[in-house]
Each structure stands twice: as structure tokens, then as C-alpha cells.
Amino acid sequence: MTLRDVADAASVSEMTVSRVLRNRGDVSDKTRERVFEAARTLGYVPNKIAGALASNRVNLVGVVIPSLSNMVFPDVLHGIGEALEGTELQPVVGTSQYDLQQEEKVIYEMLSWRPSGLIVAGLEHTDAARAMMRNACVPVVEVMDVDGDPVAAAVGISHEAAGRAMAAEIVARGYKNIGYLGSSSIADARAQKRYRGFEAGLAEAGITLADSIFYDGTSGFGTGRKMTQALLERTPTLDFLYYNTDMNAAGGLLYCMEKGMDIPNEIGLAGFNSFEVLDGLPMRIATMDSQRETIGRRAAELMVANELTDEVMRLEPEFLPGDTVRSR
Amino acid sequence: MTLRDVADAASVSEMTVSRVLRNRGDVSDKTRERVFEAARTLGYVPNKIAGALASNRVNLVGVVIPSLSNMVFPDVLHGIGEALEGTELQPVVGTSQYDLQQEEKVIYEMLSWRPSGLIVAGLEHTDAARAMMRNACVPVVEVMDVDGDPVAAAVGISHEAAGRAMAAEIVARGYKNIGYLGSSSIADARAQKRYRGFEAGLAEAGITLADSIFYDGTSGFGTGRKMTQALLERTPTLDFLYYNTDMNAAGGLLYCMEKGMDIPNEIGLAGFNSFEVLDGLPMRIATMDSQRETIGRRAAELMVANELTDEVMRLEPEFLPGDTVRSR
DNA sequence: GTGAAAGCGCTAACAT
DNA sequence: ATGTTAGCGCTTTCAC
DSSP states (O other), X not given: OOHHHHHHHHTSOHHHHHHHXXXXXXXXXXXXXXXXXXXXXXTOOOOHHHHHHHHTOOOEEEEEESOSSSTHHHHHHHHHHHHHTTSSOEEEEEEOTTOHHHHHHHHHHHHTTOOSEEEEESSOOOHHHHHHHHTOOSOEEXXXXXXXXXXXXXXXXXXXXXXHHHHHHHHHTTOOSEEEEEEOOTTOHHHHHHHXXXXXXXXXXXXXXXXXXXXXXXXXXXXXXXXXXXXXXXXXXXOEEEESSHHHHHHHHHHHHHTTOOTTTTOEEEOSBOOGGGTTSSSOOBEEEOOHHHHHHHHHHHHHHTOOOOOEEEEOOEEEOTTSSOOO | OOHHHHHHHXXXXXXXXXXXXXXXXXXXXXXXXXXXXXXXXXXOOOOHHHHHHHHTOOOEEEEEESOSSSTHHXXXXXXXXXXXXXXXXXXXXXXXXXXXXXXHXXXXXXXXXXXXXXXXXXXXXXXXXXXXXXXXXXXXEEEEEOSSOOSSEEEEEOHHHHHHHHHHHHHHTTOOSEEEEEEOOTTOHHHHHHHHHHHHHHHHTTOOOOXXXXXXXXXXXXXXXXXXHHHHHHOTTOOEEEESSHHHHHHHHHHXXXXXXXXXXXXXXXXXXXXXXXXXXXSOOBEEEOOHHHHHHHHHHHHHHTOOOOOEEEEOOEEEOTTSSOOO
């Protein structure tokens, strides 16, 4: 089923059909009607492959993220979707599974479709991936993180600063024996940066991290619970627990409540991300809003504007004290 | 940057370059090396648009789902990804936001890229969407649900039967005053089917649903908590709460525990889906595993096999009693 | 307002 | 083992 078939059915040239279906140029209302009618009855679906090759235009934006299971990224995609709504552009998602080799392949695959732009999560990539991004000749934006050296444009927060800011909040509230609970995966560069920022922030206040614990696998209530139990059994003197993500913090919160601990006085907790699904826990966890929807929206806006900048857009995460930290 | 450039740089024909880059046909090791070298130094990325047009092959599988925010669908995608791993095929995701008009557009858009197959969530579509799916000339599989009339192949569970089975489990455990808590959106056809099956299952045991409550918006702990509070204030005699999803059930569980209710004796709870993140709640919620990863895997296997069947593959959800129902 | 010709960058099929 | 030719289904450009 090609343009030719529709053209024959409507007794016009392929060119006229093409014009009608793209609302381009002048076509008389009568002809236009005939063409629509023919296309509809034949069930014609245009071949975008041919169209893209001929016009050298592909209205797709490639989006490369580590995973869809981590709720952070669906939220970024939501922001992207919002900004692209009403434009010609459509997002196409690929996942790297937190593996830079895999990410390189996905970027290669995406660029081979000649998209109108590329959004990639993070600043850590293989050299080959960076080279491809640099030579893409379309807007490329790295999102989530601004602690590093972007290939071109970047939109995100400083995770190092977020960790540091959280340390300041905790110290200001009088907590002293502080533990960190996070992922052992070095692939989660952003969590690592928060961890380092956190340690640095504590150090500025003359405090050393009392203990820390790391997990393999996925975050979740069970993971948070187990880590918390293990850490508190090892170091019962802790009066604050800082988690790499709210999902783990929620598990820790439930554990501490079950044990009858007095939150936030005996022990305080904080996480990261500000996940809406967790509203409704017995207490609201102290956290920082990672601005992920805004990040997606801003990145997509650069695609729409077709901007080939290397501007770095730093957003500020917002501290949300919730109920699990003492007031200052 | 085209094949031509690489061919010139390596002093061979475009055809030879094409063969090398696709590992096709016989090329001498010497030539092969020269070509790779040229491609690499030039940073050549093949143009899949042109390749697809010429070969009439697109190694993409379109996947149309309602949303990425509902954790059900990332899990389906995970199953699809697993089955496609190691094949030529790549998934491309589009979302309909639970809107059939939007779904129709997404399907149209996907088909216009001439994918090797199409996976669509649900059995409810516009007539135009059904027509496109029927005429696609590639494997089309509807997933999640088998209660209805599939266009072609289908892989899923019977949500009607799932609701009915849950009713049987609850009745067998001696609960009598049963409430349902779900979504008011008629767009969530599968939850509606569970609801109807549940009512029918209770009716078979001579029981009428004592009360029910519906929410707008997204599921989550807060939603589950509020619905539960409202329902129990209205009908304090309820001894069982059946939720449309585990996320809401979790909110309900936390509410009931806070109120000091004796679970599962004074009141029982059950949800649907079996979300792994929720392992770690104070009690494991009774639920049914919606088999979503298996569904994704099976559907993708049909794509790999390039099967144009209209087979309906019905999977059986597994009942998981957890800690929130009495033992039988 | 409509049509004819050329060609986008590849690959299939057929040489050699 | 390598090259040549034709053409995939559209859009661009130019002609009428």
C-alpha cells in the first residue's frame, strides 16, 4: 500500500496525495476531499521511512535512560512528554541498564535513525559515546546531573551539592551520629556524588560519618528495612540515617517505627527524590525534590527550540523536612 | 557522512562497505579491516532510514501501553526486553495515557515506521485502531487481558476470573462484610473486569458487596489511606477490603495498622499485582501475581518467531495469601 | 492548483 | 571476493 495506490484511487498524482496528507501547498477542496476519502477507504498508513529519507527530517527525540524500573525516569519522561506535546516531536526511549557499554550501543542505534535530538541521562559515558554525541549535529542534552563535564548542553541538579545541603540540614538540627545507607553500585554515579557531598558537608561541621552500609540489587522497602536493621545492630548509637533514595528510606522508617523508636527525636531519617506514591506513609520522610519532571521539560524544550547550545542549566533541589527530622 | 565516504576512504565500493558493516557475504579479512578502520576514523554511523527503505526490514517492535507511571508496565517492558535480548529486534515504547483516541494515534504513528511487530496493552481499542492492527501484516499481540475479542493473538490473564478467584478465597476464609476500593476511571478496563468478577464471585456465595468507593487520579499510599478511612467511617462493619491494586492496599494497610485494627482477624485486606517494592511493609499484603513479566516475555517471543497467529495465551494469576487474610 | 523528474542513502540481485 | 545496476516510497524542485 503506497502513495501510488491512493493516487490511482483518487485519480490524481502522487504529489497531490502527498500534499494533501501533509497539509502542504495549495490543493482545491474538491481534490483534497477525494484524496482523504481514498486514503481512508484503503486504510493507507504513510511510510515514514520513505518520507524521512526523502525529506531528511525525522521527528523523533531519542531519550536514553538507565532503567524504567527506577521511578525517577518515568517522571523525567513525563516532563519530556509534556514539553513535546503539541509539537511534531515524539520521544523514543532506550534503556542502558546502568551499563555504559550498553548505553553506547543504544546511543549508536538511536543516532542511526537520525533523530531530531538526543537526551541522555548522566554525564558518564564511554569515549565512543561522547564522540557520537559531539558529532551528532542535532541538539544533545545530558540530564539529571551537572557535576562534571557535559558534551554539550546539560540540565540537572548538582548531586554533590544536594548531599552537602542535606548534611547541613541534619547538622543544624543537632544530629551527631550519622549513618549512610546506599547502593554499592558504582554505576549509580549520582548517588555516589550525593554520598561524597554528604561526607564533605559533615566534615565541614567537624563530623565524621559514624557508619555506612551498601546493598546490591534494587531499592525497595525490603532493602531499606534489611539495611537499616543491619546498620543499627552494628552501630546502635546512630541518631540519623541518610538513604540514597526514598524507597529505601521508607523501608527504614517502617522498621524504626516497628521497633518503637522515637522519630525524629531518638533517630532521624532522610531520603532523596520526593516520590509522590509515598505520601501516605505514617510519617512523611525528609527528602529533597530531585526536580526530575522539570529536568525533562527543560531538556525537551531545548529539542523543540532546536538549540545547539552547550549551556548548563543547574536547577536547585528543594529540601522537604517532612516529619522525620527535628525542627531547627 | 554516507557509505560513499567510507567507501572512498577505504578504496572499495559502497557495496563492500555495506557488507562489512552488516557482516554479510564474503569479504577478505584485509578489506574488512580497511573498511572498519575507515568507518571508525570517520565516525560513521549508518543511516538505518535508508537501510530500512532499501531492505524493507525494520528491526523494531512497537509497544503501546497506557502509562509508564503505573509500575505494571515497566515490568511488562522488562519481560519484553528479556525476550528480545540477543535478537535483532528492539522495543519502541509509546504511551496512550489511558486514552483510546491517543492510543489510535500512537498505533498509527508506530505502524508508519513499518515495525516488525506490534504489542498493544488491552483489548479495548477504537474501530480504526483495530482495523490498523488487523491490516498490519506483521505479528500483532494484545497483552494483559484475555477477557474479550482480540484482533489477533493475545497473551494475558482473565481479570474477570482473577476477581472471581479472589472472591472465592475471601469467602472461604469466612469474611462476610466485604468492601471494594478502586478507580473511578472506566478507562481502566482491567480493573473494572476484576471488580465485576469479584462481585459475581461473591454473588455465587450468596454475598453482596457491602460497600465500595472509587477515586480519581493516581494510585498510591495516600489514595489508599484516604479511601480506606472514608469507607470505614461510612461502613464500620466491614471485615474485608479488596483493592484494585497493591499500591492502594498498602496505604490501607498502614491506615488500619495505625488505627490498631487486628489484621487479619478483625479485618482482612487484599490487593492485586504483587509488586516487589512492597516486600518490606509491616505485613505482606494478600494479592495475586498479575504475571506481567511473563506476559511481556511471551508476547515478545511471538515477535521473534514472527508468528502471525490469532492464538490466545491465557496465563493463570497466582494467589499469594501474605499476612493480611486469615488462613483457611 | 497540479504534475513530472530527480534523488534521499542504502541493499537485493545479478554480474564478474 | 568484489563491483554494477536498479529501485525501495516518499519529498524537493521546478515546470506548467
